[in-house]
Amino acid sequence: MVGALTQTDVDRYRRDGYIAPVRAIDAERAADLLARYDAFKGRGETDGNAVLRSKPHLVFPWLYDLIRDPAVTGPVSAILGPNLLAWGSSFFAKPAGDPGFVSWHQDANYWGLEPHEILTAWIAFSPSRRENGCMRVVPGSQAKAFEHRDTFHKDNLLTRGQEISVEVDEDQAADITLEPGEMSLHHVGIVHGSDPNTSDIPRIGFAVRYIASHVRQTGGRTTATLALGEDTHGHFDLEPRPEAEYGPAALVFREAALARQHAVLFAGAEAPAG
Ligand SMILES: O=C(O)CCC(=O)C(=O)O
Known part of the structure; x- marks a missing residue:
């Protein structure tokens, strides 16, 4: 075993570029997290969806704690090592019957992080299956960088509708259920x-979005959360745990952190969630 993964799991991740399923938390805790998510949605906050989309862990203590939970960071550290930062977080939500989709893309294309010792832990709060739009991946495709274009399609869950400019052979794709x-x-x-x-x-x-602590933002200095171990390189300003759910200080901090990230990534343009 390495962390909470076996060496075979780690080898498979290095070959295929992904591994799933990995059990992080039990079904009861997942149901509790979903109930908190639903309760917040039920409040109908004007900026609620935007907050859920980008760095919500900066305003919900229970998400900040999830990001730092050994149940999640253990398997991640088996791949990225003992010192981890979380560079971002996002909800990807599709209600029943939702036309929302995510076009084929590579995150490395627009995050401006080097080197690529970076992975996403996608934690299911609900079942995620083919019929409700589970994530799909092309195994092994991490070995090659493709050109992308922005489509701004209205149903695309990515803010700019980024997609790979060449045809993706869907027969090669694997469903992550x-x-x-x-x-x-x-x-x-x-x-x-x-x-x-x-x-x-x-x-x-x-x-x-987890990064090994030596990963840096190429275009300037931004913020990240210390998720495990130590911040050995100091490339990011560290983000504090929110003092209360949706509290004013945390909302202000999150806005400022995103403004810095947007300025570095897009020179003032709107940043993507995924
Ligand atoms: O949730 C999805 O369907 C896509 C998620 C995604 O693009 C990502 O995690 O980078």
């Missing part, structure tokens, strides 16, 4: 996307 509390780990370079939710079951996933 997960039960609540399971997660997948995918490499920053893997080609991935997902289809609309054609079922009556919501699909709610929480994606956390």
